[in-house]
Amino acid sequence: MKVLAYGDVLDLALELVAAGRGISDNVVLLVAGDQEEKIQGLKGPNEVLLCKDVKSYDQESLVELITSIARDFDAILLPNDRRGRELVGVIAHKIGGSAATDVSSLRLENDVILIERITLGGKAIAVEELSLPAVMTIQKGRFKPLEDIEPEIREIKAPKIERRIEVLEKKEKPRVGVPLDKAEIVIAVGRGFKKKEDLKLAYELAEILGGVVGATRPLAADLKWMEEEVWIGISGVRVAPKVLVVVGASGQQQFSAGIMDSKIVVAVNNDSSAPIFEHADYGVVMDLYQFLPALIKKLKEAKGA
Amino acid sequence: MVDFDIIVVGAGPAGSVASYLLAKKGHTVLTIERGKRPGSKNMFGGRLYAWSLEKVFPNFWEEAPIEREVTREVLGLLYGDDGIEISLNGKPKAKSFTILRAKFDQWLAEKAEDAGAEIVSGVKVESPLIEDGKVKGVIVEGEEKIESSIVVAADGALSFIAEKAGLRAKLSGEDFAVGAKEVIELSKDAIEDRFRLEENEGAAQLYIGDITEGVVGGGFLYTNKDTISLGVVMRIGSLSEKVSNIETTMWNATERFKSHPLIGRYLKGGKLLEYSAHIIPETQFLRGVKLCTDGMVVVGDAAGFCVNYGLTVRGMDFAIESAIAAAEAIDIALEKGDTSASSLRRYEEALSTGMLREFEKAKKAVDLMEDQRIYTSLPKIAVNTARHLFHVDGKPKEGLYQFLRRSMSEEGISLLSALLLSWKALKSL
Amino acid sequence: MMVTLMDIAVLIKQSLDVQELRVDQDTGKIYIEEAPTKAGDIDLNAAEEAVRIKEKVGGKATAIMLSTWGASGKRLKEAKEALKRVLAMGLDDAVLIMGEEGQKADTYVVAKTLAEVIRDNYQLVLAAEGSDDNFSGLLPARIAAELDWPFIAYATALELEGEYVKVTRSLEDYEEIVRVKLPAVIAVTQEINKPRVPKLMDIVKAGKKPLDQRDFTPPSEPKIAIRELKVPKVERKNVIIEGDVEEAAEKLLQALKEEGVL
Numbered sequence: 001m002k003v004l005a006y007g008d009v010l011d012l013a014l015e016l017v018a019a020g021r022g023i024s025d026n027v028v029l030l031v032a033g034d035q036e037e038k039i040q041g042l043k044g045p046n047e048v049l050l051c052k053d054v055k056s057y058d059q060e061s062l063v064e065l066i067t068s069i070a071r072d073f074d075a076i077l078l079p080n081d082r083r084g085r086e087l088v089g090v091i092a093h094k095i096g097g098s099a100a101t102d103v104s105s106l107r108l109e110n111d112v113i114l115i116e117r118i119t120l121g122g123k124a125i126a127v128e129e130l131s132l133p134a135v136m137t138i139q140k141g142r143f144k145p146l147e148d149i150e151p152e153i154r155e156i157k158a159p160k161i162e163r164r165i166e167v168l169e170k171k172e173k174p175r176v177g178v179p180l181d182k183a184e185i186v187i188a189v190g191r192g193f194k195k196k197e198d199l200k201l202a203y204e205l206a207e208i209l210g211g212v213v214g215a216t217r218p219l220a221a222d223l224k225w226m227e228e229e230v231w232i233g234i235s236g237v238r239v240a241p242k243v244l245v246v247v248g249a250s251g252q253q254q255f256s257a258g259i260m261d262s263k264i265v266v267a268v269n270n271d272s273s274a275p276i277f278e279h280a281d282y283g284v285v286m287d288l289y290q291f292l293p294a295l296i297k298k299l300k301e302a303k304g305a
Numbered sequence: 306m307v308d309f310d311i312i313v314v315g316a317g318p319a320g321s322v323a324s325y326l327l328a329k330k331g332h333t334v335l336t337i338e339r340g341k342r343p344g345s346k347n348m349f350g351g352r353l354y355a356w357s358l359e360k361v362f363p364n365f366w367e368e369a370p371i372e373r374e375v376t377r378e379v380l381g382l383l384y385g386d387d388g389i390e391i392s393l394n395g396k397p398k399a400k401s402f403t404i405l406r407a408k409f410d411q412w413l414a415e416k417a418e419d420a421g422a423e424i425v426s427g428v429k430v431e432s433p434l435i436e437d438g439k440v441k442g443v444i445v446e447g448e449e450k451i452e453s454s455i456v457v458a459a460d461g462a463l464s465f466i467a468e469k470a471g472l473r474a475k476l477s478g479e480d481f482a483v484g485a486k487e488v489i490e491l492s493k494d495a496i497e498d499r500f501r502l503e504e505n506e507g508a509a510q511l512y513i514g515d516i517t518e519g520v521v522g523g524g525f526l527y528t529n530k531d532t533i534s535l536g537v538v539m540r541i542g543s544l545s546e547k548v549s550n551i552e553t554t555m556w557n558a559t560e561r562f563k564s565h566p567l568i569g570r571y572l573k574g575g576k577l578l579e580y581s582a583h584i585i586p587e588t589q590f591l592r593g594v595k596l597c598t599d600g601m602v603v604v605g606d607a608a609g610f611c612v613n614y615g616l617t618v619r620g621m622d623f624a625i626e627s628a629i630a631a632a633e634a635i636d637i638a639l640e641k642g643d644t645s646a647s648s649l650r651r652y653e654e655a656l657s658t659g660m661l662r663e664f665e666k667a668k669k670a671v672d673l674m675e676d677q678r679i680y681t682s683l684p685k686i687a688v689n690t691a692r693h694l695f696h697v698d699g700k701p702k703e704g705l706y707q708f709l710r711r712s713m714s715e716e717g718i719s720l721l722s723a724l725l726l727s728w729k730a731l732k733s734l
Numbered sequence: 735m736m737v738t739l740m741d742i743a744v745l746i747k748q749s750l751d752v753q754e755l756r757v758d759q760d761t762g763k764i765y766i767e768e769a770p771t772k773a774g775d776i777d778l779n780a781a782e783e784a785v786r787i788k789e790k791v792g793g794k795a796t797a798i799m800l801s802t803w804g805a806s807g808k809r810l811k812e813a814k815e816a817l818k819r820v821l822a823m824g825l826d827d828a829v830l831i832m833g834e835e836g837q838k839a840d841t842y843v844v845a846k847t848l849a850e851v852i853r854d855n856y857q858l859v860l861a862a863e864g865s866d867d868n869f870s871g872l873l874p875a876r877i878a879a880e881l882d883w884p885f886i887a888y889a890t891a892l893e894l895e896g897e898y899v900k901v902t903r904s905l906e907d908y909e910e911i912v913r914v915k916l917p918a919v920i921a922v923t924q925e926i927n928k929p930r931v932p933k934l935m936d937i938v939k940a941g942k943k944p945l946d947q948r949d950f951t952p953p954s955e956p957k958i959a960i961r962e963l964k965v966p967k968v969e970r971k972n973v974i975i976e977g978d979v980e981e982a983a984e985k986l987l988q989a990l991k992e993e994g995v996l
Contacts (some may be wrong), residue, residue: 057905060884082905086887089875093845098957101870118966120867122751124764127962164742164884168900169911206806210996228925229906235869242995253753260968264995266986281971282989284982294983302987308935335938342770425937446935576760 001108004073005045006030006066008056008083010038014145017044019138021146023075023108028212029151030066032056043147047154054158057083064161070095073112073133080137092135098212100128112130122234122257140181141240141261163260173229179237180230185211186241188232188259191218192248192269192288196225201292202247208299214239216249233258248288268292309335309423310639312443312453314430314466316343316414319605319624320459322361324417324424326632332639334422336414337445337451337459342426343702344410351534352509352527353409354619355400357626359649362416366400370408372505372529375401377500381567383514383524384688388567394501403507403527403534405488433470433601439645440470440600454644455635459628462584464607472603473594479673482522484618485555485582487563489575493531493715499571500528514684516562521680524562526571532578533571537562538585538618555582585611585618596656597649602631612664624659628654682716683726740793742784743852745861745874746820746828748813749774752867752934762965771803776862778823778929780922783892785824785861785930797821797828798851800844800950802836806993814945821940822932828943833950837844840956845876847953848911853881858899859919863888871921878919886912887921 003020005027007013013029020027029045033056039048049069054061055144068086069269078084085101092099102117104125112129115136119126130136154278156217180186187206193199199213206213213230220231232239233254240261247268249255256279259265270287277283313324316338326337352375358365366374378393392547418424434442442452443466458466462481464510467473500508510526517523522539537558559580562568594609596602604610605624611620638644686709693708703711713723748771755769773781784795797820803809810832819826829851838883839847852859861874871887878885891902892911900913901920932940975989990996 083886085871086875086885087842089870089872090879090885092872093842093876093879099841099870099876100871100958101872114961119869120750120755120764120963121869123755123757123965124967125750125962125964127964128989129959129961131957156953164914165886166913167910168913170908171910172908173906228904235864243990243993260966264990264993265970266990277974279968279970281973281993282986283972284986285974285976286979286982290979291982294979295986298980298983298987337934423938423941425934428934430939447931447933449933449935451934576758578756 001026001075002073003075003077004030004066004069005077006032006062007079008032008051009079010035010042011145012079012081012140014042014044015140015143016079016138017278018143018146019103019106020075020077022143023106023113026206028073030069032062032065043150044145045151046149048151050153050155051058051158052155059083059086059090059163060163061158063094064159065156066091067094068159069156070097075133076135078135078137080139084137086300088135088137096132097133098130099132099219102139103136103138104142106136106138118234120258121253122260123253135274139238140197155227173227180212180214180232180239181237181283183212183239184242185209186214186239186244186253186262188214188216188225188239188244188249189219189226190216190247190249190255193219195227196223198289199225201288201296205245205292205299208296208303209243209245211241211243211245216252216255237282244278246276247292249276250274251279307442307452307454308548309333309451309453311335311455311457311635312337312451313422313457313459313608314443315339315459315461315605316417316424316426317410317459317461317605317624317633318358318621319325319415319628320457321410321413321609322358322625322628323457323459323604323632323635324422325413325420326361326629327635328417328420328422329471330632331421332636333416335451336417336422336424337428337430337443338414338424339425339429340426342416344407345422345426351404351406351618351621353402353404353540354622355402357622357629358401361625366402369404369412371402371404372671373403373502375403375503375509375716376506377502377510378509379508379510381510381512382684382687383516383565383567384685386566387516387688387692388512388514388565389684389687389691390567391456403509403528403529405532405534416517430455430466432496433466435456435470438599454600454639455649457628457631457635458601458603458607459605459624460607462606462611464603467594467603467607470598470601472596472598472601473609482538482540482585483551483555483582484536484538484585484620485559485580486534487577488529488561488579489533489535489572490531490578491533491572491575493700494532495533495574496528502528512562512568513680513687515681516565517680518682520558522558522679524558526568533574533575535559535563535568552582587622596653597634597646599646600644602635602649602652604628605632610664612659623663626660627656630660678716678718679726682721686712686716686718686723740787740791740858741856742787742793742795742858742860743798743856744777744781744784744820744825745793745859745877746781746797746816747774747849747862747865747867747873748772748798748799748803748809748816749865750867757927757965759965759967764963766963769934771809771812771816772866773819774862774865774867776864776866776922776924778820779924779926780860780862781820781823781825781921782927783789784928786927787892787894788824788842788856793851795825795826796856797825799828800829800836800839800847801830801832802844804837805834807834817945818937818940819932821943822937823930824932824936826943830945830947831950832947834994835952837954839950839952840958841870841872841876842957843952843954845873845880847950849877849880850953852877853867857917859883859917861919861921863921863923869884870967874919874921881917881919884914884918885921886914886918889920889922890925892920892922892926905940 001024003024005016028047030049032054032230035168103115106115189202215226234257238258242263244262245266265280268284269274272285310332313320313336328334381390429446433440507528510523527534604627610623638648756765801813864871890904893900
């Protein structure tokens with residue numbers, strides 16, 4: 001059993017290496033682009049393959065590069081972000097392999113890899129048998145990077161490709177401070193806020209608590225009150241903070257599946273029958289416009305004292 | 306050129322039966338259902354008396370998704386933590402079944418579809434299309450006009466189609482009762498064991514007493530295959546004087562009913578699957594309704610064909626009967642090429658010789674049921690009398706007659722009116 | 735190949751209606767058989783985009799579905815209903831592939847089957863970035879690989895330029911505008927458009943549009959097997975904090991301190 005891990009963000013790539021270690025003693029990390037300096041002193045994988053002439057995200061080149069070395073591996077692990085999810089199906093099909101996304105755990109059983117992944121809109125976890133070779137995307141935050149092995153670094157050349165996708169323009173999206181999925185305290189806002197300006201209550205609370213603000217899908221994607229990147233849910237960002245305060249969100253399945261990994265969930269909603277209360281440790285059945293100011297005031301007093 | 310011969314608004318039992326019969330006669334039928342699919346807005350169960358549907362589909366129970374055939378009828382009087390149950394066991398000649406509407410309505414709609422009716426779900430009809438004082442079709446959301454020779458309003462108790470066509474007045478609380486229903490999951494074995502049933506046999510159990518806290522109404526339990534439909538019905542008219550929040554009142558009454566020791570025993574270990582409150586039209590309302598106008602007829606709950614006897618609510622069998630009569634009249638009207646109100650009046654005439662008579666009686670029964678003492682004094686006296694009869698504590702007992710006299714005078718009831726009350730209560734079943 | 739008119743294949747999945755799926759937390763039972771199915775939500779965005787392209791440049795758009803729910807009457811009816819939904823939006827015809835063997839089919843098998851339907855007949859494949867029930871997004875990628883056509887996912891805007899299509903692709907931290915020569919496979923997100931609500935008469939007429947139903951015979955063995963579906967267990971305390979606004983705020987902060995999270 002030999003595993004290849006690829007991820008263009010090194011932190012994430014090391015999580016993949018750790019995931020791979022669960023099924024193999026030989027995990028090779030593929031690093032693309034201009035990252036030679038960054039990989040010095042890096043620990044975890046048995047070997048690092050560095051391919052300088054493929055840019056960090058260039059789908060066509062990556063597909064070609066990974067498939068060209070795939071025959072040496074039984075499993076290929078990719079990050080579960082949009083880059084990884086775009087690659088996984090294409091690579092799997094080109095090498096005649098099995099594929100899975102959203103993988104949260106994996107182990108080897110005889111000649112198949114047994115994985116768990118969330119499915120059915122967050123209502124179920126599927127246990128799937130993947131035949132070899134297998135290509136999969138691994139959920140973020142599931143595996144702790146290992147720092148045991150000091151790998152050999154080997155440079156490889158990218159195969160020549162005939163380009164079909166031409167990038168005309170590239171635009172950075174505005175950054176949103178601490179990424180939501182890494183934040184320790186998250187305030188999630190929903191349709192209970194009547195206008196965009198009122199969100200300042202949530203931002204104020206986040207500031208005092210040292211947290212960040214996320215939103216339900218309607219707020220982020222439909223009303224566009226906030227960046228799409230802060231949309232919490234099964235198909236958006238999955239959060240795993242110590243405290244999640246959900247304000248004015250009813251708790252649709254879609255949303256609730258994205259908060260399952262939170263340690264403590266607090267829900268504020270004036271509708272006592274809102275499903276969010278089933279997903280909460282502490283529920284406050286009150287109008288957010290009354291409760292948030294009171295909470296903010298209490299926190300300020302506590303800080304002042 | 307109309308788009309369809311007939312547009313049926315609503316795919317409940319009345320709408321689907323009308324659609325089925327008319328499609329089978331070769332007419333083009335469009336049935337518009339507001340819910341996601343037929344039955345989807347009706348998660349709950351109920352009891353269907355077979356007599357009317359049997360005329361359309363003989364032995365339908367062999368094929369339709371029925372739950373159980375009712376073979377056990379129970380009347381219960383509850384007071385405090387105690388209660389009396391009177392049961393009748395055995396297979397009646399006139400069959401009735403417990404059903405779950407979500408499945409049953411879908412089956413009926415499929416029958417209509419197989420017969421050639423076009424059923425479109427998830428679309429709301431905004432109003433009838435009225436031109437020159439005649440109904441010429443419907444207007445659906447998005448201001449889309451669809452024309453037909455006849456519109457059948459089968460859109461349920463709150464039918465605004467009938468209202469907008471001027472066939473019925475705006476409704477007030479007096480016209481309705483409120484029902485709260487729950488579906489509770491229980492194993493098939495537990496149901497058959499607790500309700501003393503054989504396989505496929507079902508129980509229909511009705512209760513009056515202090516659970517409704519003096520409000521006209523009662524509680525019911527119906528057994529399905531592996532669930533129980535349970536609920537409380539209360540008369541809105543008498544409710545609105547006493548309470549401000551109907552929803553909370555209904556919820557509390559349902560909780561009281563469920564936690565009564567006698568009822569709780571049936572439900573032990575069961576799991577709540579659904580809860581909802583909904584509106585049940587009352588017969589009185591029929592007084593103001595017209596069944597047809599030029600180009601349109603009203604059937605089922607939309608026409609108020611629902612009798613709340615206080616304890617039992619009967620609607621589906623009447624709804625189906627009205628749909629049969631309406632379909633016949635429409636078929637003849639289309640054949641003649643005359644869809645005016647006078648041509649459609651055949652529908653009303655057909656009902657007046659049968660079903661409407663039943664309604665006249667029902668109206669009287671309902672009036673009698675207004676006597677609130679039936680829901681308070683009667684169960685109290687009955688339960689206390691039974692306690693007096695059966696409980697032994699070694700102390701000398703007051704004679705039964707004296708006991709009864711004293712209990713009744715405490716409630717301010719004479720012996721004669723007690724007998725009358727009991728008679729009324731029994732009649733209301 | 736000279737493409738004058740655009741022929742588009744829109745992949746429609748018969749997805750489980752997960753909102754209506756019942757799951758029993760206590761027994762761990764998932765009531766899949768009882769839950770209805772429907773066209774995936776984002777499939778409607780793909781269909782809408784196809785109709786918009788058609789309105790601009792003409793051509794034909796076909797809804798293509800491979801049902802993986804077996805061949806029961808109920809699931810067949812639902813499959814047809816789902817297809818009728820997108821036909822009512824303006825797609826021209828539909829291909830429905832269905833059979834008992836479908837229940838074992840994974841994305842590998844489905845892609846192999848659908849690629850044969852698409853090859854030589856269409857120049858553009860539009861699909862959803864993920865389905866309502868599984869949300870893996872693997873199928874369009876596999877179809878692209880099988881056909882050896884370029885694949886672009888997470889499309890938030892599409893524009894046709896002759897034999898090329900210009901796509902805005904939205905990734906986590908940036909978006910890019912790319913251009914690709916047809917044929918191609920493109921997976922769209924929900925943000926790309928707002929699917930139209932079909933007129934009632936369009937729904938009625940959709941029932942009369944051509945629907946080509948074919949039996950499913952798997953072209954190969956699947957690569958994955960689902961061994962089990964489990965209900966995720968998350969225990970929450972479900973404490974409702976009572977009192978007036980001031981008290982509730984105080985009690986909440988106290989509780990969070992006791993949890994050691996503040």
